[in-house]
Amino acid sequence: xxxxxxxxxxxxxxxxxxxxxxxxxxxxxxxxxxxxxxxxxxxxxxxxxxxxxxxxxxxxxxxxxxxxxxxxxxxxxxxxxxxxxxxxxxxxxxxxxxxxxxxxxxxxxxxxxxxxxxxxxxxxxxxxxxxxxxxxxxxxxxxxxxxxxxxxxxxxxxxxxxxxxxxxxxxxxxxxxxxxxxxxxxxxxxxxxxxxxxxxxxxxxxxxxxxxxxxxxxxxxxxxxxxxxxxxxxxxxxxxxxxxxxxxxxxxxxxxxxxxxxxxxxxxxxxxxxxxx
Numbered sequence: 001x002x003x004x005x006x007x008x009x010x011x012x013x014x015x016x017x018x019x020x021x022x023x024x025x026x027x028x029x030x031x032x033x034x035x036x037x038x039x040x041x042x043x044x045x046x047x048x049x050x051x052x053x054x055x056x057x058x059x060x061x062x063x064x065x066x067x068x069x070x071x072x073x074x075x076x077x078x079x080x081x082x083x084x085x086x087x088x089x090x091x092x093x094x095x096x097x098x099x100x101x102x103x104x105x106x107x108x109x110x111x112x113x114x115x116x117x118x119x120x121x122x123x124x125x126x127x128x129x130x131x132x133x134x135x136x137x138x139x140x141x142x143x144x145x146x147x148x149x150x151x152x153x154x155x156x157x158x159x160x161x162x163x164x165x166x167x168x169x170x171x172x173x174x175x176x177x178x179x180x181x182x183x184x185x186x187x188x189x190x191x192x193x194x195x196x197x198x199x200x201x202x203x204x205x206x207x208x209x210x211x212x213x214x215x216x217x218x219x220x221x222x223x224x225x226x227x228x229x230x231x232x233x234x235x236x237x238x239x240x241x242x243x244x245x246x247x248x249x250x251x252x253x254x255x256x257x258x259x260x261x262x263x264x265x266x267x268x269x270x271x272x273x274x275x276x277x
Contacts, residue, residue: 001062001077001159001188002027003048008057010043016055018043021214023207025160025188032199033192035209036233041192042083042164044209048190049080049162061160075103079158081149081166089137093148096137097122100155122151125181127174142169150178163191167198200224200248208232224248230258 008021018040025031033041046052048059050066059066061077069077079100089096100122101115111119123129126147137148146169153161161182167175179202182189193199199206200220208216208223210232216223229237229250236253243249 002060003062003078003160003188003190004060005044005048006058006060008044008047008059009055010040010047010052011055012043012052016212018047018212021057021209021212023214023217025190025205027188028186029204030182030189030191030202031205031207032203033190033207033209034194034196034199039209040212041209043212045080045162045164045190045192046082048160049078049082050074051080051082072103075156075158077158078160078162079153079156080162081146081153081164083164083168091137092133093128093135093137093140094119094123094133096148097128097133097151097155100152100157103156118157119151119155122154125154126151127177143171143174146170147174147178159188161185161187161189161191163189165192165194167193167195196224196229196250200250201242201245220248224250234258 002024004024005021008018009016010018021040021044023031023033023044033044035041043052047054048066050071061069061074066074097119098111098115101111101118105115120129123133128144128147128151132144137145140148146166150163150166153163163182166178166182170178175198179198182191182202191203193203203220206216206218206220206223207214208228215232216228224239226237226239229235229239234257236256236258238251238253240249240251241247
């Protein structure tokens with residue numbers, strides 16, 4: 001299902017933090033939001049999963065304005081893995097994942113065969129099946145909690161997944177497994193990532209945010225240029241071809257940063273540059 005954000009503006013405590021944002025994820029596409037801290041990525045995502053109300057603009061899910069949907073209808077279409085994640089659930093792993101079935105059940109209704117099948121499949125997908133399902137959520141590591149909450153979102157069987165920094169707390173292996181899982185799902189997905197190389201690997205489309213506005217959109221190869229990395233992120237980098245996957249691979253110069261363009265002549269290099277150029 002296609003999701004589109006149109007001319008979105010969001011204010012927090014009376015201050016506009018996002019303005020004029022337009023972005024899309026086509027059906028089955030993974031669209032990434034990247035940008036420096038404070039650029040508005042999480043604010044946009046919170047609006048998409050209805051944690052925040054926009055001051056202007058709209059979010060369309062399959063062509064329907066999100067505001068026209070009831071909370072239950074919205075929950076059946078969009079599932080979220082936000083940055084704010086509970087750590088005090090005195091529930092088992094399976095019970096937490098089963099919460100994802102709430103939009104499909106009457107109040108206090110017991111799980112049926114469909115619920116049990118969906119929950120079991122979600123646990124398998126994130127590697128938390130078997131004996132893990134009976135562990136207490138509060139006793140899990142940060143990475144394990146992350147995987148359980150992703151399973152809860154998958155158990156919701158949504159048309160659209162919204163993920164805010166889903167690789168946080170995960171070791172390298174589980175980061176790769178999670179991103180591989182997202183690719184295999186072929187479910188319309190909006191996600192925010194700090195890791196630009198991960199974004200280049202998993203995303204079909206990138207939207208770059210800076211100071212609450214979208215400053216570039218396109219494929220990772222189109223968007224992730226040395227000039228953009230200097231202007232938006234303030235870093236010196238080369239973008240090369242990944243030797244294993246062919247995706248764009250960003251090689252950062254960790255001995256130099258870039259100051260913003262103050263005089264119209266372009267960004268200025270600071271620190272000690274290495275190598276040619």
